[in-house]
Amino acid sequence: MKKIEAIVRKTKFESVREALHEADIDFLSWWEVKGQGTAKQGLIFRGVAYDVTTIDRVFISFVVRDVNEEKSINAILKSAFTGESGDGRIFVTQIAQSIRIRTGDHGDESLYDKE
Amino acid sequence: MKKIEAIVRKTKFESVREALHEADIDFLSWWEVKGQGTAKQGLIFRGVAYDVTTIDRVFISFVVRDVNEEKSINAILKSAFTGESGDGRIFVTQIAQSIRIRTGDHGDESLYDKE
Amino acid sequence: MKKIEAIVRKTKFESVREALHEADIDFLSWWEVKGQGTAKQGLIFRGVAYDVTTIDRVFISFVVRDVNEEKSINAILKSAFTGESGDGRIFVTQIAQSIRIRTGDHGDESLYDKE
Amino acid sequence: MVKKYFKYIGLPVGLSMVMPVFSYAQDAAVAAAVPAVAATPEPFISAGNTAWMIVATAFVMLMTIPGLALFYGGLVRSKNILNVLMQCFIITAVISLEWVAFGYSNAFGSSTGALAPYIGGFDWAFLKGISINDVSPYYISQATERIPHILFVLFQCMFAVITPALIIGAFAERIKFRGFLIFTVLWAIFVYNPIAHWVWSADGWLLKLGALDFAGGTVVHINAGIAALVMAVMLGKRRLPKGQHITTPHNIPFVVVGAALLWFGWFGFNAGSGLAADGLAASAFLVTHIAAAAAALSWALLDWFINKKPTVVGISTGAVAGLVAITPAAGFVDVSGAIIIGLLVSVFCFFMVSVVKRKLGYDDSLDAFGVHGIGGIWGAIATGLFATPLIQSAYSGVFAGNPKQLGIQLIAIVSTVVYSGVGTAILFKIVEKTLGIRATEEEEVSGLDITQHDEIAYSEAD
Amino acid sequence: MVKKYFKYIGLPVGLSMVMPVFSYAQDAAVAAAVPAVAATPEPFISAGNTAWMIVATAFVMLMTIPGLALFYGGLVRSKNILNVLMQCFIITAVISLEWVAFGYSNAFGSSTGALAPYIGGFDWAFLKGISINDVSPYYISQATERIPHILFVLFQCMFAVITPALIIGAFAERIKFRGFLIFTVLWAIFVYNPIAHWVWSADGWLLKLGALDFAGGTVVHINAGIAALVMAVMLGKRRLPKGQHITTPHNIPFVVVGAALLWFGWFGFNAGSGLAADGLAASAFLVTHIAAAAAALSWALLDWFINKKPTVVGISTGAVAGLVAITPAAGFVDVSGAIIIGLLVSVFCFFMVSVVKRKLGYDDSLDAFGVHGIGGIWGAIATGLFATPLIQSAYSGVFAGNPKQLGIQLIAIVSTVVYSGVGTAILFKIVEKTLGIRATEEEEVSGLDITQHDEIAYSEAD
Amino acid sequence: MVKKYFKYIGLPVGLSMVMPVFSYAQDAAVAAAVPAVAATPEPFISAGNTAWMIVATAFVMLMTIPGLALFYGGLVRSKNILNVLMQCFIITAVISLEWVAFGYSNAFGSSTGALAPYIGGFDWAFLKGISINDVSPYYISQATERIPHILFVLFQCMFAVITPALIIGAFAERIKFRGFLIFTVLWAIFVYNPIAHWVWSADGWLLKLGALDFAGGTVVHINAGIAALVMAVMLGKRRLPKGQHITTPHNIPFVVVGAALLWFGWFGFNAGSGLAADGLAASAFLVTHIAAAAAALSWALLDWFINKKPTVVGISTGAVAGLVAITPAAGFVDVSGAIIIGLLVSVFCFFMVSVVKRKLGYDDSLDAFGVHGIGGIWGAIATGLFATPLIQSAYSGVFAGNPKQLGIQLIAIVSTVVYSGVGTAILFKIVEKTLGIRATEEEEVSGLDITQHDEIAYSEAD
Ligand SMILES: Nc1ncnc2c1ncn2[C@@H]1O[C@H](COP(=O)(O)OP(=O)(O)O)[C@@H](O)[C@H]1O
Numbered sequence A, B, C: 001m002k003k004i005e006a007i008v009r010k011t012k013f014e015s016v017r018e019a020l021h022e023a024d025i026d027f028l029s030w031w032e033v034k035g036q037g038t039a040k041q042g043l044i045f046r047g048v049a050y051d052v053t054t055i056d057r058v059f060i061s062f063v064v065r066d067v068n069e070e071k072s073i074n075a076i077l078k079s080a081f082t083g084e085s086g087d088g089r090i091f092v093t094q095i096a097q098s099i100r101i102r103t104g105d106h107g108d109e110s111l112y113d114k115e
Numbered sequence D, E, F: 001m002v003k004k005y006f007k008y009i010g011l012p013v014g015l016s017m018v019m020p021v022f023s024y025a026q027d028a029a030v031a032a033a034v035p036a037v038a039a040t041p042e043p044f045i046s047a048g049n050t051a052w053m054i055v056a057t058a059f060v061m062l063m064t065i066p067g068l069a070l071f072y073g074g075l076v077r078s079k080n081i082l083n084v085l086m087q088c089f090i091i092t093a094v095i096s097l098e099w100v101a102f103g104y105s106n107a108f109g110s111s112t113g114a115l116a117p118y119i120g121g122f123d124w125a126f127l128k129g130i131s132i133n134d135v136s137p138y139y140i141s142q143a144t145e146r147i148p149h150i151l152f153v154l155f156q157c158m159f160a161v162i163t164p165a166l167i168i169g170a171f172a173e174r175i176k177f178r179g180f181l182i183f184t185v186l187w188a189i190f191v192y193n194p195i196a197h198w199v200w201s202a203d204g205w206l207l208k209l210g211a212l213d214f215a216g217g218t219v220v221h222i223n224a225g226i227a228a229l230v231m232a233v234m235l236g237k238r239r240l241p242k243g244q245h246i247t248t249p250h251n252i253p254f255v256v257v258g259a260a261l262l263w264f265g266w267f268g269f270n271a272g273s274g275l276a277a278d279g280l281a282a283s284a285f286l287v288t289h290i291a292a293a294a295a296a297l298s299w300a301l302l303d304w305f306i307n308k309k310p311t312v313v314g315i316s317t318g319a320v321a322g323l324v325a326i327t328p329a330a331g332f333v334d335v336s337g338a339i340i341i342g343l344l345v346s347v348f349c350f351f352m353v354s355v356v357k358r359k360l361g362y363d364d365s366l367d368a369f370g371v372h373g374i375g376g377i378w379g380a381i382a383t384g385l386f387a388t389p390l391i392q393s394a395y396s397g398v399f400a401g402n403p404k405q406l407g408i409q410l411i412a413i414v415s416t417v418v419y420s421g422v423g424t425a426i427l428f429k430i431v432e433k434t435l436g437i438r439a440t441e442e443e444e445v446s447g448l449d450i451t452q453h454d455e456i457a458y459s460e461a462d
């Protein structure tokens, strides 16, 4: 089982979600984070245009069976891409255990709907 | 050392916290996330009842010594359970290192109060 | 590649960020979390002073090449330290894969600017 | 208001009774201030007084929505704010309709027979027989330059609206919406309207007794405060996480905005209660502002001395407490009275909400009793102490040599406390047994916004 | 207002024409209410009426900022709130300038020749020739006790401001700021000013026809509502995530505060439209409040019966719908009319926004048409139904035995719908072809706050 | 106001001096406007004027809480908003008490001897000898139809409250609460009261000199603006993350609501400064609105041309700048003057806050000096340029052929700048040396909310 974490543009979140859905990945969690990288955001305050390096991002986190790792990554790569600085990162981590609270299922079983 | 991450209902957070406390797990971090899974949330807007698949969840994250892994999981399983769709998941990851900033303690030592 | 996660005081975040910058760590993500540990926060409400155990913290998360692990940790340890209860924790996890969305770079290459 | 009542029957088209009929009666001490019938010039609608009273009426509405709604809404947890806003909003709608339907007639109209001192009849139901150019039968200092009767109806409507809204503070975060709504309507009809009749109507027994309540110390604040206490006790405590009895306000800026709008609106409440734009209104305005200022400062200093830090919620609460306390006294005391009333009310309320409430263990979530009940009682007593003939020559308190007034004030307080307390308890039981009123644990934990209204206050979804 | 017009030319220094000139003309049914010229005493500025009208004017401004700004701003997604606030704010600035520059003169001034019934001239451009102590040529119930002419200018200014601001609700979340601004200014000049002239100016053809619109049912609400519909259709739908057609309001407390401030400000809008502080103002005030209350309750009950839960956005929307519907009727109907108007308007609007809109498939983001268009049309019809001579003796509707009035109202409605619809469509096309008006996908997805204004509404950065 | 002063000593019970005493004196140019004593009819309390002035007073209070509180509170970072709200709230409380205690007497009362032109005495301390039906000794255009004296006291109270509150913008986010509070009280007593006396009291030397300041350009805005500059410089910069000198506002919708409430309240501030509901009030109202609109638009356009995008904080700031600039001129200029004043003030303020401030390197956190200081100075000069006898016949500026007026305005500006600057610096030093005034690094970094008040503005805890 792999945990896939992707940090993407806020404006790309909906298309990533859709791409994952098309790749049959329907279980996810995400939240807003601040990110610092190569991108900058221009703002104006009382006549002064200034740049901030802190940019709102969406952090998407989901755990998939190993078999789904690649297609998940590809879905994100395609849907989150703009080519402009600030597209974000994908990180993959090995997961030791996964449990579905409602059913008590462990491991791979916990990661898809059996019905 | 294991990192235990649980995604639970907002309404179950306080009882999870209490259950963990009873299991002597008193160090935690958590935050609000959005989740998508099998559950739906009904809302009403100007005469139209509609469902959203995006639901507010609490993401709980804490690192424990290996010895505490099982009882932590059990505490969560019991306290977060309702049996309705949307109870959430628990994920466990192997942690390579842990350090307590105030004391500089490393590893297992950093995860409990020596006093 | 290592993921370094640090939970620090809100008031120390800016100095951590600066210390990391001095250690050439310029790519990060962070968000606000609630934390429970040994520290307490005093509040007043209508004549009653009370303590809450839930304290706002900043959760910093970034992935570095193995070579940068130590200096990152040291930067955080120095800049987040006050000696008072509540300084927080650093956790290190092994990362299986890292991809930069804009360039498609994998692994270590995705973690620094080649230019 | 101790309202002077000149029963001027208007001349609606098709109505045959065209002679103004004078039916005023009050006890001797008060009667002195009433001009002899013969000498009274025909009253007319004064543009100046009407201008002020339209605005005062609008100000009082602002107190409920968004004033009180934000004040209370900011104090609750974010999962319950919409429920509080909804309660304030629907009270504004429902009670306004009840008021024109029959509430005004019950409260300010006359009835015959033994009930006359206790409740009005239905003569003015749906404002029957009141035409738009009729002058108000009620007035205080301006016998001739009056306002339209319908404007008086609407001004009083806003008081009828805010009073049940104040009670929300006691049962916030744990009441079913349906039960709340039915309870509130019943309460307005069976508790508010009678007490308003006692104290303010021409026939009211407390008015005739000489009880002083310029803008609603008994009718509004003691009444709502006692109902709040009864509700808090009967409904039981909120189900909070183990060991917790305080919740942290979810949005203190809203609390401040709400308090500021209450302060602002209260100028209409108090300075409008003279029903004219004159020296008395200016005086009521002045003492209202000064009492609020004194009480705000007083609470901030108590916070500072006792808990080491002055707090924003504290100073806001203090201001509201000061406004509550000056309410009955606003047309009777001068600046020095206002300062004393203001400085002391915070001491009483602070002590109540920080020490006594905890000792007694009831859960008055947002201190509706602690602020409005206690503040209102202190205000009613203080009116009996500090009323000075320099403001309205007919009315004096203990320190102006009229100790009898304090006794009268106590009668007014006790009768309001008893009637409101008993009435609220009975209505609570009726609603509890029929529709149910306490929220379930699941509703409370999930929050009333999502469970009662299928809405989320703050949403980030796309 | 059906304004009585007494063309009093002021006496600015250096102007030789010093005699008041009476140039009033209206159809027979209305003329009855006008006092004979000979008997008219010299009008003067009444302090009481002026006091109320200054305040009423301020109240109407409050409706746009922050009232409508918060109402709409709370309903959009958080990435677009600043854009909505900015639109409301800049409309307040730009239209106010346009109004004193020539808008007032176009709308309320006279012109000669064939155009006179349709649009005014430039005599009062930059308020030329209006000195500060001139009395207003326009009045309703108080022929003698008037207000300053410049105060009437400013009161009407606030109506000119809020009307285009209402349209924002239709195109929210998907319009370029530049295109919006130019469109709005053109619309104010070419659509609002003429219609205001038709209905309210002394020479207006709809006024002469006898159309009743006390405070802006046709001029403000139908007009803005139809423009909203046209904009929603022509601009196309928002680009929402696949399958989604509803967005969740990002801050419902803001919606409630906005609705409450609209309610409050509407007292100035409606009760101020009598231009005096008298019985008529009090009556307009009363029916405004009661209609809003009835409509709020009505919507809450519809929610409750149809979707099982009463909602906060629902009750707020209902209140606004009630205020819209009572607007044209406020000076003509009594309490019972107000209750019926209020109860029914929510039924119509509820049905429109929850069923019809979806069926027809246009994207009126915040229901500017669904509430203001539908509510305004119902109000204009209802005025023709329920107008009663008990309020203003010269005006009656169907149920008071004057069926002709309904026909006149329908003419007013249809002509407003046609003119506003066609005018809006033409202006839209002009702006679209020249500057562009629809936001790009990137702008829409990123949000208009950051793309149009380089600002973020809520920021946690240090 | 250039207030006409008719010293009417009231008739409190037990006071033997019963004859009205006329003690008015002004230089020749002004005296012309004063009616001869003999011909003056007995002044009385006008309901219409009183109605308006009660409301105007309430409006001015609304400017401080919640208007300014939200405007400033939205601009700071979220860790400091409560501190700003608390500062505004406690100023309202403390200064109101100071004002009735002796502030009013010092500012508007008389003293004898050499100090008379500079500061009043204590005759009116605790409003001694002012009974509720006394007419105000101060009036502008309505010599006979006056308002109650106590209402004038309260109207002025609100000015005394908002002036120190404006300074908050300069030292926001880095001041200890205790030091702030003591400084503010001292400043009100030793800086505000004297300057108010100079400019507005019957005996004031600047009034006698003929300085024109209708509603507080010098007394309020220049005064607060200069104090702001001195505080910003002496307190030093905020400790921001390295390389940063701008902080991003945490809640721009609050900024907009605050600006809108300031705009609304300013109608009371300026149109109320004529102390009557008449043509002059309407004129002040009109020019206030138009100047604000012009300045708002002007700032938006500057933003647009210079930084490519019009911003919400920008247009809000522009509106406030316009209101500041028109303040001294509101009773003296016409619409064209207002438009010019408004269009230009944004140019000056924009340049100041975006270029000069940065160059000079002081940290005026929220631009209290940049907007109120600069805007106030421009307004005072503009009054000397654009005052026209069409508004008040006795007063003309340069363009109406009275170049002398500009000189007088400059004297008023310079003396205010010097006195306020020096006074502020002295008081700062006194407080710094005794109690301490600059927040520690730990306090600043943690935020003033938690460190000064033990409270958190927005909390999600259960
Ligand atoms: N090594 C990293 N660890 C954690 N987050 C990162 C890392 N690198 C980038 N990010 C996140 O990704 C976002 C985009 O990165 P950025 O460097 O601006 O884009 P790009 O890769 O297109 O140059 C950052 O704002 C940050 O949130």
Ligand SMILES: Nc1ncnc2c1ncn2[C@@H]1O[C@H](COP(=O)(O)OP(=O)(O)O)[C@@H](O)[C@H]1O
Binding pocket: A027, A028, A029, A030, A061, A062, A063, A064, A100, A101, A102, A111, B007, B034, B035, B036, B037, B038, B039, B055, B057, B084, B085, B086, B087, B088, B089
């Ligand atoms: N594979 C996953 N990865 C990350 N988060 C998940 C995953 N599966 C579920 N979740 C989280 O758990 C929540 C509850 O899951 P859901 O499928 O609705 O419940 P249930 O397991 O009871 O059917 C989701 O809203 C989501 O936040």
Ligand SMILES: Nc1ncnc2c1ncn2[C@@H]1O[C@H](COP(=O)(O)OP(=O)(O)O)[C@@H](O)[C@H]1O
Binding pocket: B027, B028, B029, B061, B062, B063, B064, B100, B101, B102, B111, C007, C034, C035, C036, C037, C038, C039, C055, C057, C084, C085, C086, C087, C088, C089
């Ligand atoms: N084992 C843990 N897992 C996750 N978060 C932790 C853990 N221990 C501490 N934290 C986080 O670190 C914060 C500070 O910890 P605390 O115990 O209060 O400080 P200290 O180590 O100085 O005693 C906590 O509020 C919590 O957010």
